[in-house]
Amino acid sequence: MAKLTIPAPELMYSGHAACPGCGAALAMRLVLKGLGPRTVLSIPACCWTVIATPYPTSALGVSVLDNPIEATGASLSGLRAAADALGYKDLNVVGFAGDGGTADIGLQALSGMLERRTNAIYVMYDNEGYMNTGVQRSGATPQGAWTTTTPVEGTSRGKPEGKKDIMGIVLAHRPTYAATLNPAFPEDLLRKVEKARDLTGPRFLHTFAPCPPGWKYSSEESIELGRLATDAGIFPLFEVENGRYRITRKGGALKPVDEYVRAQGRFRHFTPEDVQALQTEVRLAWEHLLRMEKETA
Amino acid sequence: MTRLVMSGAYAQSYAALLAKVQVVSAYPITPQTSIVEKLADFVATGKLKAEYIKVESEHSALQVCVSAAGLGARTYTATSSQGLLLMHELLHWASGMRAPIVMGVVNRAVAPPWNIGADHTDTMSQRDTGWVQIYAESNQEVLDTVLQAYRLAEDPMVRLPVMVTEDAFYLSHTVEPVDVPSGEVVDRFLPPRDARAVLFPGVASRLGSFTGPDHYVEFRREVARAMDNVPATFASVEAEYERLTGRCHGGPLSTYRTEGADAVLVTMGTAATTARGVVDELRAEGKKVGLAKLRMFRPFPTRAVRDLASRVDRLGVMDRSYTFGASGPAATEVTAALYTSPHHPTVSGFLAGIGGRDVTPGEVRRMFGALLAGEPTEIRWIDLEEQQELKIDG
Numbered sequence: 001m002a003k004l005t006i007p008a009p010e011l012m013y014s015g016h017a018a019c020p021g022c023g024a025a026l027a028m029r030l031v032l033k034g035l036g037p038r039t040v041l042s043i044p045a046c047c048w049t050v051i052a053t054p055y056p057t058s059a060l061g062v063s064v065l066d067n068p069i070e071a072t073g074a075s076l077s078g079l080r081a082a083a084d085a086l087g088y089k090d091l092n093v094v095g096f097a098g099d100g101g102t103a104d105i106g107l108q109a110l111s112g113m114l115e116r117r118t119n120a121i122y123v124m125y126d127n128e129g130y131m132n133t134g135v136q137r138s139g140a141t142p143q144g145a146w147t148t149t150t151p152v153e154g155t156s157r158g159k160p161e162g163k164k165d166i167m168g169i170v171l172a173h174r175p176t177y178a179a180t181l182n183p184a185f186p187e188d189l190l191r192k193v194e195k196a197r198d199l200t201g202p203r204f205l206h207t208f209a210p211c212p213p214g215w216k217y218s219s220e221e222s223i224e225l226g227r228l229a230t231d232a233g234i235f236p237l238f239e240v241e242n243g244r245y246r247i248t249r250k251g252g253a254l255k256p257v258d259e260y261v262r263a264q265g266r267f268r269h270f271t272p273e274d275v276q277a278l279q280t281e282v283r284l285a286w287e288h289l290l291r292m293e294k295e296t297a
Numbered sequence: 298m299t300r301l302v303m304s305g306a307y308a309q310s311y312a313a314l315l316a317k318v319q320v321v322s323a324y325p326i327t328p329q330t331s332i333v334e335k336l337a338d339f340v341a342t343g344k345l346k347a348e349y350i351k352v353e354s355e356h357s358a359l360q361v362c363v364s365a366a367g368l369g370a371r372t373y374t375a376t377s378s379q380g381l382l383l384m385h386e387l388l389h390w391a392s393g394m395r396a397p398i399v400m401g402v403v404n405r406a407v408a409p410p411w412n413i414g415a416d417h418t419d420t421m422s423q424r425d426t427g428w429v430q431i432y433a434e435s436n437q438e439v440l441d442t443v444l445q446a447y448r449l450a451e452d453p454m455v456r457l458p459v460m461v462t463e464d465a466f467y468l469s470h471t472v473e474p475v476d477v478p479s480g481e482v483v484d485r486f487l488p489p490r491d492a493r494a495v496l497f498p499g500v501a502s503r504l505g506s507f508t509g510p511d512h513y514v515e516f517r518r519e520v521a522r523a524m525d526n527v528p529a530t531f532a533s534v535e536a537e538y539e540r541l542t543g544r545c546h547g548g549p550l551s552t553y554r555t556e557g558a559d560a561v562l563v564t565m566g567t568a569a570t571t572a573r574g575v576v577d578e579l580r581a582e583g584k585k586v587g588l589a590k591l592r593m594f595r596p597f598p599t600r601a602v603r604d605l606a607s608r609v610d611r612l613g614v615m616d617r618s619y620t621f622g623a624s625g626p627a628a629t630e631v632t633a634a635l636y637t638s639p640h641h642p643t644v645s646g647f648l649a650g651i652g653g654r655d656v657t658p659g660e661v662r663r664m665f666g667a668l669l670a671g672e673p674t675e676i677r678w679i680d681l682e683e684q685q686e687l688k689i690d691g
Binding site: 068 | 319320322347348350351352353354356357358360361362363364365366367368369370386387390496497498499500501502503504505506507508509512
């Protein structure tokens with residue numbers, strides 16, 4: 001029988017305001033289990049602003065500082081500077097930001113934080129759009145996906161542009177550690193969070209965060225969809241430590257992307273050609289990842 | 298105490314050094330740069346033990362201070378003009394989070410067209426952000442006011458951010474002798490920031506949060522109350538500073554030769570020095586004129602203005618910025634302060650020194666001349682009088 005490796009103590013409490021099946025809530029719960037209570041979180045305007053519940057309540061068992069949407073990277077530098085100046089030891093300084101607040105409007109502050117080599121962990125939970133404001137497209141929305149600002153009607157057929165490669169952008173800054181996480185694989189997620197926790201320097205965690213209302217699927221399917229995303233190569237699990245790539249889940253041949261696409265209403269309009277185009281893109285990205293792993297071994 | 302010859306920019310740096318700030322964040326902009334360059338020297342040579350964060354924008358500069366102050370650190374940053382405008386969103390965050398940040402601002406014109414001269418448009422555009430604003434006239438006043446600003450900002454009755462401003466080049470790049478208090482004196486005046494951090498590491502807590510109308514109003518009211526506590530707190534801070542250093546810059550509205558005056562000119566920043574000289578000349582000529590230096594613009598010293606109005610029939614207000622579609626911001630505020638006052642002197646608005654244009658004694662004489670002649674005007678662009686207006690429309 002497999003040994004239970006997920007720490008039992010909870011730092012995210014019931015009574016939170018997340019939608020049923022929210023990947024961002026699952027990610028937070030697991031990330032905090034890995035980090036422990038000596039953690040200060042900086043949270044920009046995002047779903048988690050609301051999920052944590054309004055004043056005077058909080059669904060989080062750690063200290064939390066709210067910051068404007070584009071400033072999480074700078075906030076982490078400020079928190080770390082104060083922690084160092086005030087002699088707070090063993091304090092995890094952690095940002096928990098959405099994909100829009102990271103890869104779009106927050107990119108400058110993130111780049112600054114990485115370049116300054118701020119000793120902090122930046123977690124981007126990727127629900128592939130501005131979900132808290134009602135499902136608008138972000139730079140992280142995948143190509144072709146329906147959102148309220150990339151409708152499927154008239155001349156519009158979902159988002160015309162591709163998904164921004166945030167890991168590529170982050171890795172160009174040579175962080176101490178960067179990894180992709182998926183709450184559907186909690187052991188892998190915990191191992192990476194604990195590894196990040198015990199390193200120093202800028203660390204970046206990109207977590208998959210499926211969104212039932214935004215992606216148009218039934219909330220009980222979040223874990224299944226998460227497993228599918230990784231096993232089809234849509235969201236591969238890997239880590240990069242000091243420039244060295246390692247794929248942390250490799251199950252032989254990738255599953256076809258078709259099942260992942262068909263499971264979600266946001267891709268309902270996809271033609272067989274659209275699916276084929278996505279399949280090709282995923283294959284190329286996967287081959288690139290395999291190459292990087294081999295080259296940096 | 299030591300007397301050093303220094304620029305207004307360095308006066309900011311020396312004050313931050315004496316205040317033993319723990320976190321400095323900086324993004325360069327002319328003419329603020331020498332403030333943060335000097336601080337970099339202080340940190341590099343070990344004179345100042347602070348975390349010095351070189352950020353990638355002014356927006357991030359202020360976020361660093363807000364977050365660091367959230368954990369309990371004493372913080373400093375400085376900016377000017379466009380940089381201050383970029384900070385606008387964070388200015389609201391700082392006051393709403395009750396972060397006792399002190400920021401130096403070198404008052405500079407706003408683009409377009411690009412202009413780096415003295416002008417108050419940058420800070421006047423931030424008057425509704427919940428920051429205390431104090432405008433300095435001399436390098437000495439800069440240094441003293443920054444130290445006072447920390448006491449004011451960190452006072453439990455206030456807990457609000459404070460910006461201490463100085464006119465570009467007239468102060469920032471002009472050297473004057475400045476009396477620098479000893480470290481012991483400053484330590485007595487300004488103890489370390491209360492160790493009770495707002496955010497407790499390792500304890501469930503939240504700074505910022507979100508609320509509906511059920512609590513939001515109360516939060517806003519708390520900021521308003523804190524602002525209302527500034528005049529009394531500032532008076533005691535100034536009194537203690539005077540006891541320790543012998544220097545006082547005269548409260549939020551500092552008056553000069555206003556006794557029995559027929560007309561008083563209200564000015565801000567360095568224009569007060571020019572105006573003071575003109576007051577002396579006119580008094581020597583037998584004309585009863587005086588000066589009121591508006592040091593604090595937020596909170597606006599309504600009571601002090603009403604007190605002045607009870608003694609004078611004609612007020613002039615010189616603004617170094619213009620609110621398009623309205624008037625000079627200081628003139629507007631002075632006028633508004635008097636509406637519910639029993640005394641109603643005439644109020645004339647003058648615009649001068651826009652975009653670094655020189656404010657000459659001759660111009661100040663003209664302002665007094667108009668006041669004494671009893672010709673109140675809503676607003677006069679003094680910069681454009683007595684010279685050919687530059688035609689920009691061909």
